[in-house]
Amino acid sequence: MTATPIDKPMPLKTTKLSHTAVFWIGFAVVMAVLVVAPLVLPEFWRRFLTEILIWGLLAMSSDLLIGYTGMVSFGHSAFFGLGAYGAAGALLNSNPPNLWLAILAGLGGAAGAALFVAYFSTRLRDIYFAITTLIFSQIFYVIIFTWTNVTGGENGLIFSRPHFTIPFLVDMRFTSMTMHWFVLAMVTGSYLILRRVTQSPFGMVLQSIRENEARTRAIGYPVQRYKIVAVMLSGLFAGLAGALYGIQNQFAAPDFVFFVTSGDTVIFNVMGGIGTLVGPIVGAGFFQLLRELLARLFGDQFPYLIPLGLIFIAMIIFLPQGLLGFARRWLNR
Amino acid sequence: MHTLAAFFASIPFDQILIQTVNGIVTGMILALVASGLTLIFGIMDVVNFAHGELFMLGAYIGVIVIAATGSFWLALVVSSLTIAILGAALQIVALRPLIGRDPLTTILATFGMSLVLQNFALWQFGPTARRIGEPITANFQLFYLTYPWYRLLIAVLSAAIIGGFWLFLKYGKYGVWIRATTQDRVMAQAMGIPVPLVYTGVFAIGAAMAAASGVLFAPLSGVYHTMGLDWVLRAFIVVVVGGMGNLLGSVAAAIFISLLEAYASLWVSPAQAVIVSFVVLIVTLLVRPTGLFVPTPK
Numbered sequence: 001m002t003a004t005p006i007d008k009p010m011p012l013k014t015t016k017l018s019h020t021a022v023f024w025i026g027f028a029v030v031m032a033v034l035v036v037a038p039l040v041l042p043e044f045w046r047r048f049l050t051e052i053l054i055w056g057l058l059a060m061s062s063d064l065l066i067g068y069t070g071m072v073s074f075g076h077s078a079f080f081g082l083g084a085y086g087a088a089g090a091l092l093n094s095n096p097p098n099l100w101l102a103i104l105a106g107l108g109g110a111a112g113a114a115l116f117v118a119y120f121s122t123r124l125r126d127i128y129f130a131i132t133t134l135i136f137s138q139i140f141y142v143i144i145f146t147w148t149n150v151t152g153g154e155n156g157l158i159f160s161r162p163h164f165t166i167p168f169l170v171d172m173r174f175t176s177m178t179m180h181w182f183v184l185a186m187v188t189g190s191y192l193i194l195r196r197v198t199q200s201p202f203g204m205v206l207q208s209i210r211e212n213e214a215r216t217r218a219i220g221y222p223v224q225r226y227k228i229v230a231v232m233l234s235g236l237f238a239g240l241a242g243a244l245y246g247i248q249n250q251f252a253a254p255d256f257v258f259f260v261t262s263g264d265t266v267i268f269n270v271m272g273g274i275g276t277l278v279g280p281i282v283g284a285g286f287f288q289l290l291r292e293l294l295a296r297l298f299g300d301q302f303p304y305l306i307p308l309g310l311i312f313i314a315m316i317i318f319l320p321q322g323l324l325g326f327a328r329r330w331l332n333r
Numbered sequence: 334m335h336t337l338a339a340f341f342a343s344i345p346f347d348q349i350l351i352q353t354v355n356g357i358v359t360g361m362i363l364a365l366v367a368s369g370l371t372l373i374f375g376i377m378d379v380v381n382f383a384h385g386e387l388f389m390l391g392a393y394i395g396v397i398v399i400a401a402t403g404s405f406w407l408a409l410v411v412s413s414l415t416i417a418i419l420g421a422a423l424q425i426v427a428l429r430p431l432i433g434r435d436p437l438t439t440i441l442a443t444f445g446m447s448l449v450l451q452n453f454a455l456w457q458f459g460p461t462a463r464r465i466g467e468p469i470t471a472n473f474q475l476f477y478l479t480y481p482w483y484r485l486l487i488a489v490l491s492a493a494i495i496g497g498f499w500l501f502l503k504y505g506k507y508g509v510w511i512r513a514t515t516q517d518r519v520m521a522q523a524m525g526i527p528v529p530l531v532y533t534g535v536f537a538i539g540a541a542m543a544a545a546s547g548v549l550f551a552p553l554s555g556v557y558h559t560m561g562l563d564w565v566l567r568a569f570i571v572v573v574v575g576g577m578g579n580l581l582g583s584v585a586a587a588i589f590i591s592l593l594e595a596y597a598s599l600w601v602s603p604a605q606a607v608i609v610s611f612v613v614l615i616v617t618l619l620v621r622p623t624g625l626f627v628p629t630p631k
Contacts, residue, residue, distance in 0.1 A: 303456040309449035
């Protein structure tokens, strides 16, 4: 009779969670934190977090171009600004102001701008694309800045926040807390859609354009048509971000359309990590937190963009993949 | 027919002549800015977003030197040299590590530089515009207007700087190095040309040209921290319309665009006249994406 060696360790059956499970668990944890956050945060930080989400959405929309299609857009301010102005126009001209109408109008405004920009600038590649998108956004800026009758010119448009409505069911005033949840829902929805898009056959073609445009064309894909759709899709989500930002802050200003907004978008992308979709949100948070930190440490007059610009350059040289670059493959699987 | 005649009668020909002179003057300054930009692009494949900021810092250094010494011409020289050194330093620190990477990363790096430089200027010099007096205050009679000689002098000086630079590229030893690097950088390196040094030198020359145009233009517009953005945008348009890396094309495009803007501002506000140059850009991109002023590529 042979005794079973009890103290000999049994080979444990390692339960390895599948990638999908880990991803969605992580997703759920982050979501839970973001949902609970406004309940514990004070008013200032609550708004701060909401704005980070909106900037993150803007940056995420441009990631579809920068990270997945390989086109650096320096003109996302045009889509963002027209989203905000579209929402403003709908809110000022409808009675009672309707939230959904505002968002639709914002999307419409951004889509118009995106169609225009996409048609012309997708003829060009690389640097030329970047410059033309920049110049197109300046065209919209000049128009909005000088067309005072409609856009309010330098002063912009001021409006009041619409109620949150679902027809026949809900009609309630936004508080900073419900606004946060609303924005969170929008951003999460956009993320899921964009993630689905980048993993779809369409998204694969975009990535193939990024890797080798000539070969993609040679295989037989109509590259320019794909690029136009990519720019328009990206513009739509940027417009959504603009509409949300307008509703959150209750104004639309020509500054939204100005080049600086586009520049910030690119900075968020590079800091957070391009080609990850969530990276840009992290980048936006990183940028805004650093900025707030510097303002608190050295006072409001401190030229925070000097250290931030230096960090940005250093990251381009030493950490070109951004903060989330290490997880890029994992996030896209 | 009647409306056509009325239209022609409404064209103010004397104003058009004045705007032509104005357009050529700003066109020459723009050409000086754009030739630095196109040089840097043609040789290094770097789109220099910080070019407008070098222009602006050049103007500020001009202000400082004039305040200290009172001499405009000394300011022009000192400012060009200082900004050339600054440009070389920027290239060595931020752009040299990026050689061999995707050219798009250099756009991002120069964009970062422009942020830092612009905010540095805002921090150091404050938001109020500074003024410089014109070094030559004499005027001459152009129709019923007295037109300052200084404006013509700007055009001539810009032309001289661009011309001198062109001669240098054509006949100077280092100019030949630069052209060789543009044509084939691997072969140039094999022939013993220190390519990294050429890069740094080219960036410094481009920066110096931007600074010189900044000082020359400062008496006309005043000096303020965002003055670079306007110029760099128009210089981008010029560089694309003129054909990237094409020096003479940029000069032609600069004058062309400035003339159009000058004429347009007879009818609309100068802020809206900028749209004309945007339209020129769009048309160029549609018709000849390689540039209006280059021979048709075979």
